[in-house]
Each structure stands twice: as C-alpha cells, then as structure tokens.
Amino acid sequence: xxxxxxxxxxxxxxxxxxxxxxxxxxxxxxxxxxxxxxxxxxxxxxxxxxxxxxxxxxxxxxxxxxxxxxxxxxxxxxxxxxxxxxxxxxxxxxxxxxxxxxxxxxxxxxxxxxxxxxxxxxxxxxxxxxxxxxxxxxxxxxxxxxxxxxxxxxxxxxxxxxxxxxxxxxxxxxxxxxxxxxxxxxxxxxxxxxxxxxxxxxxxxxxxxxxxxxxxxxxxxxxxxxxxxxxxxxxxxxxxxxxxxxxxxxxxxxxxxxxxxxxxxxxxxxxxxxxxxxxxxxxxxxxxxxxxxxxxxxxxxxxxx
Amino acid sequence: xxxxxxxxxxxxxxxxxxxxxxxxxxxxxxxxxxxxxxxxxxxxxxxxxxxxxxxxxxxxxxxxxxxxxxxxxxxxxxxxxxxxxxxxxxxxxxxxxxxxxxxxxxxxxxxxxxxxxxxxxxxxxxxxxxxxxxxxxxxxxxxxxxxxxxxxxxxxxxxxxxxxxxxxxxxxxxxxxxxxxxxxxxxxxxxxxxxxxxxxxxxxxxxxxxxxxxxxxxxxxxxxxxxxxxxxxxxxxxxxxxx
Numbered sequence: 005x006x007x008x009x010x011x012x013x014x015x016x017x018x019x020x021x022x023x024x025x026x027x028x029x030x031x032x033x034x035x036x037x038x039x040x041x042x043x044x045x046x047x048x049x050x051x052x053x054x055x056x057x058x059x060x061x062x063x064x065x066x067x068x069x070x071x072x073x074x075x076x077x078x079x080x081x082x083x084x085x086x087x088x089x090x091x092x093x094x095x096x097x098x099x100x101x102x103x104x105x106x107x108x109x110x111x112x113x114x115x116x117x118x119x120x121x122x123x124x125x126x127x128x129x130x131x132x133x134x135x136x137x138x139x140x141x142x143x144x145x146x147x148x149x150x151x152x153x154x155x156x157x158x159x160x161x162x163x164x165x166x167x168x169x170x171x172x173x174x175x176x177x178x179x180x181x182x183x184x185x186x187x188x189x190x191x192x193x194x195x196x197x198x199x200x201x202x203x204x205x206x207x208x209x210x211x212x213x214x215x216x217x218x219x220x221x222x223x224x225x226x227x228x229x230x231x232x233x234x235x236x237x238x239x240x241x242x243x244x245x246x247x248x249x250x251x252x253x254x255x256x257x258x259x260x261x262x263x264x265x266x267x268x269x270x271x272x273x274x275x276x277x278x279x280x281x282x283x284x285x286x287x288x289x290x291x292x293x294x295x296x297x298x299x300x301x302x303x304x305x306x307x308x309x
Numbered sequence: 310x311x312x313x314x315x316x317x318x319x320x321x322x323x324x325x326x327x328x329x330x331x332x333x334x335x336x337x338x339x340x341x342x343x344x345x346x347x348x349x350x351x352x353x354x355x356x357x358x359x360x361x362x363x364x365x366x367x368x369x370x371x372x373x374x375x376x377x378x379x380x381x382x383x384x385x386x387x388x389x390x391x392x393x394x395x396x397x398x399x400x401x402x403x404x405x406x407x408x409x410x411x412x413x414x415x416x417x418x419x420x421x422x423x424x425x426x427x428x429x430x431x432x433x434x435x436x437x438x439x440x441x442x443x444x445x446x447x448x449x450x451x452x453x454x455x456x457x458x459x460x461x462x463x464x465x466x467x468x469x470x471x472x473x474x475x476x477x478x479x480x481x482x483x484x485x486x487x488x489x490x491x492x493x494x495x496x497x498x499x500x501x502x503x504x505x506x507x508x509x510x511x512x513x514x515x516x517x518x519x520x521x522x523x524x525x526x527x528x529x530x531x532x533x534x535x536x537x538x539x540x541x542x543x544x545x546x547x548x549x550x551x552x
Contacts, residue, residue: 178411181411188404189399189401191395193412194361195395196415197415197464199384200384
C-alpha cells in the first residue's frame with residue numbers, strides 16, 4: 005500500500021471508531037451538562053444496549069425476516085428504546101434522590117449502579133463472550149484505493165445520522181433548548197415553567213439510547229459482546245467528552261471523532277503500533293488536562309456563588 | 310380593582326435556622342401595581358422566591374386566586390400565570406435572544422402562538438428584534454433587563470413579579486423600564502414590584518409595603534408613602550444629593 009492508501013484507510017477506520025466514541029461521549033456530556041454528574045454507569049448502559057440488541061436480533065433471526073439489515077435496524081431501535089427507559093429508571097431511582105446531596109454521594113451512587121449493571125450481566129452470561137451473529141457478509145469492495153465493507157459503511161453512516169438527529173433535536177426542539185438552558189441555570193429554568201426533573205429524565209433517555217445504539221453497532225462491528233465491553237470504551241468516550249469540552253454536545257462528537265482518528269493514525273507510528281493505542285489515548289487526555297482542561301470547545305468557567 | 314389575586318398569610322421562610330420572613334401578610338388585587346420596599350436583606354427577594362416556590366415557605370400560606378399554592382412546584386406556579394423575573398435578570402447568556410424568549414413560553418405547545426407572542430414582545434422592545442440572533446450575554450444591562458421582562462411576558466402572566474428591574478441601570482433607562490412596566494400593567498397584568506429605588510417604584514405603584522428584617526412595618530397608598538419623610542429617609546435613602 006502506498007502512504008496515501010494507508011492514510012485513507014486509517015482515516016476511515018478512525019472515523020468509524022471515533023463515531024462510536026462520539027455516540028457514547030454524548031451521554032457523558034449531556035448528563036454532566038445538566039446535573040454535573042460523571043455517570044460511571046454510562047459505559048455499562050452501552051454494554052446493556054449491546055446485549056438487548058443481541059437478544060432482539062436472535063429473535064429476529066429465528067423468525068426469519070430474511071433481510072439481515074432489517075433485523076439489525078429493528079434490534080437497534082428496540083435496544084435504544086428499552087435502554088433509554090432503563091436510563092430513565094436509573095435516574096429516577098438512584099440519582100434523583102441524590103440531587104440535593106453533596107456531589108460525592110451521587111458520584112458513589114453512580115459507581116454502585118455501574119457495578120450492579122455489569123455484575124448482573126456477568127452472572128446472566130456466566131462471564132462468557134457471546135457471538136453477535138448478524139448474517140452479514142464480509143465481502144469488501146474498493147472505492148478508489150479505499151477498501152470497505154458494506155457493514156462498515158452502513159455503521160458509519162448510521163452513527164453520523166444519529167448524531168445529526170441529536171444535533172437537530174438539541175438545537176431546534178423546545179426540549180433541546182430547555183436542556184441547554186438547564187445546564188446554564190437551573191433555577192431560572194424553573195421560573196420559566198420548565199419541569200426540570202422531566203427534562204433531566206429526557207436527557208437520560210436520549211443519552212442512554214445513543215449509548216445503546218453504539219453498543220449494538222459495536223456488536224455488529226466486532227462480532228462478539230461481553231459484560232466488560234463497556235470498560236475501555238467508557239474510558240475512551242469519557243476522554244473524548246473531556247477533549248471536546250464536557251457538557252458541550254458538539255464537543256463530545258468532535259472529541260470522539262478526533263480521538264478515533266488519533267488512535268487510528270497512532271497505530272501507524274513506527275515502534276508504537278496498536279499495542280500502545282490505549283496508552284496513546286490517555287497520554288493525549290493528560291496533555292489536554294494540563295494544557296487545555298476546558299476542552300476544545302469549552303471556555304473557562306468561573307465558579308458562581 | 311377589588312378582587313384579590315395574590316395573598317400571603319403569616320408566611321415564614323427560613324434558610325436553615327435563619328428566618329428571612331417572620332410571618333408576613335399582604336394582598337395584591339387584580340390590576341394593581343404593588344411595590345415591596347426595604348433595605349438590603351429585609352426579605353424582599355425572599356418574598357418573591359417564596360411565592361414562586363424557589364424557596365418554599367416553612368409556615369403560612371400563599372394563595373393565588375384563592376387557591377393554596379404554598380407547596381406547589383415552581384413550574385406549575387408559572388403555568389398558573391405567576392411569573393418571577395429574578396434579581397440580576399438571569400437571562401441565558403449563551404443562548405440567543407430569540408431562544409431566551411422561546412424558553413419563556415416553554416409551557417406553550419402551539420408554535421404559531423409562540424411566534425405571535427415573540428412578535429408582541431418585539432413590539433414592546435424593538436431593540437430585541439434587532440438583536441434576536443445575538444447571544445443574550447452580548448446585550449447591555451438595560452437590554453438584558455428588557456429581555457428578562459420580555460421573556461416573562463411570553464407566558465402571558467396574570468401576575469408579573471419583578472425583582473429590582475432598575476438595578477445597575479442608568480437613570481434614563483430606569484425611566485424607560487418603569488414606563489414599560491406601566492404599559493404592561495395597563496394591558497391588564499398585575500405587577501408586584503420589588504425595588505431599592507423606592508421613589509421610582511412609588512411613582513408607579515398603587516400601593517406599597519415596607520419590609521424590615523422579615524416583617525412588614527408599614528403599608529399604604531403609594532401617594533401617601535411617597536410623602537412620608539421617615540420612609541424617604543430610612544428606606545429610600547439614596548436621595549442625599551439636592552434635587
């Protein structure tokens with residue numbers, strides 16, 4: 005392969021992985037923006053999404069819908085919906101009673117929710133890897149010098165489509181505007197007649213649904229799922245959210261894509277290679293925390309009394 | 310002018326162990342402008358926060374059109390038509406002027422009606438129309454106050470509560486804002502006005518109450534209060550320079 009071909013290939017790979025990071029990062033960022041919580045359970049929500057997608061998909065495979073993509077899309081939507089509901093329930097049961105408690109309490113609660121989720125799935129699956137059978141072919145084709153598979157193209161398009169829909173929702177709808185307003189000033193939102201708890205619930209629904217979508221897509225992409233699959237992508241997505249500027253949605257998407265690209269290109273650096281991929285990401289995070297802690301799109305925020 | 314729209318009965322509000330309001334009683338009648346006066350820390354802002362339920366009362370009752378709203382959620386009080394413009398305007402600085410106004414009518418489901426109300430606010434405050442795409446934070450202090458009032462009008466309130474709308478504004482702007490409050494009142498909205506600038510407030514109001522350390526120490530017609538030397542000295546005290 006020529007250098008140009010390698011570049012193109014890594015660009016595509018980076019965008020694809022980055023879009024997964026971005027989808028998960030959005031959930032971290034939205035929740036942080038609205039209730040200032042680092043939702044540790046978010047990575048497990050992503051994992052849960054993959055498993056719900058797997059169950060739905062096996063059902064569709066049995067009922068012989070015929071078209072592999074149709075089954076995947078339906079599984080994706082079912083998983084997004086159910087996991088969205090799960091996110092709202094977690095918010096209602098675990099986080100809402102903690103909203104007025106000190107910040108540390110809710111953070112510990114989030115850790116507990118995370119452990120509860122992954123231990124539950126671990127027990128249910130006996131800690132085994134589960135194959136994610138999609139029935140898709142792996143035939144590749146070329147666009148110029150770029151080698152692609154149908155799966156990868158569809159996944160990338162789907163991820164970008166989801167981000168686009170989210171962006172429209174947040175910038176155009178009244179609920180989206182209320183979300184942004186709450187992250188700016190919660191008390192004043194109440195004086196506008198905004199039911200803050202309801203908007204927080206919607207935020208959890210949307211963030212969890214997007215993580216579930218990423219989970220299902222990861223299942224389709226890697227072909228297996230397991231109870232611990234959320235761990236690394238959780239860290240990466242969190243890194244992406246911080247790099248982009250936590251609490252800022254376009255930042256989460258941008259951070260995700262950027263991190264994906266960086267990792268993908270880092271595998272090409274001589275003597276570093278893919279084994280060092282994670283080290284590279286977190287070194288990048290540390291550099292950001294030192295030199296631009298507010299992230300790319302973030303601004304310095306003065307603490308209000 | 311006879312129907313009571315808003316009433317407080319023996320309302321006590323505290324922050325932890327500290328009493329901010331020690332059993333206050335007052336009434337606002339439909340169509341009136343009533344002003345609450347007093348020095349810093351007298352409990353004026355707390356009174357408004359108690360009515361809008363941001364800081365719920367620890368004892369007593371808040372009645373709106375005869376209905377007990379003491380322990381209702383802030384957002385449902387807004388839906389009933391009682392709107393509170395907080396001190397310091399509190400506009401959303403990182404949202405555009407138009408988005409700020411749209412959020413004012415959050416409870417409204419009808420988009421055409423929302424647009425109509427925005428146009429109405431633009432009629433009252435033409436400067437907001439010129440700047441509707443700008444971030445709220447780029448507006449001047451006076452414009453931000455106009456935006457805060459405009460945003461409150463988006464709900465078509467029955468009672469408009471304003472907390473120090475003249476704070477930090479140049480005298481000429483204070484006049485403009487006061488004129489607009491009068492205009493809003495003429496269109497049928499009842500106004501409860503908290504002010505440090507007592508002279509400006511009393512010129513506008515029908516009646517006034519004077520608060521001191523969480524208690525009402527004086528009340529009466531604005532025309533009477535404005536002539537009361539002791540009030541002017543004690544609470545309206547910023548008139549030291551000769552007229």
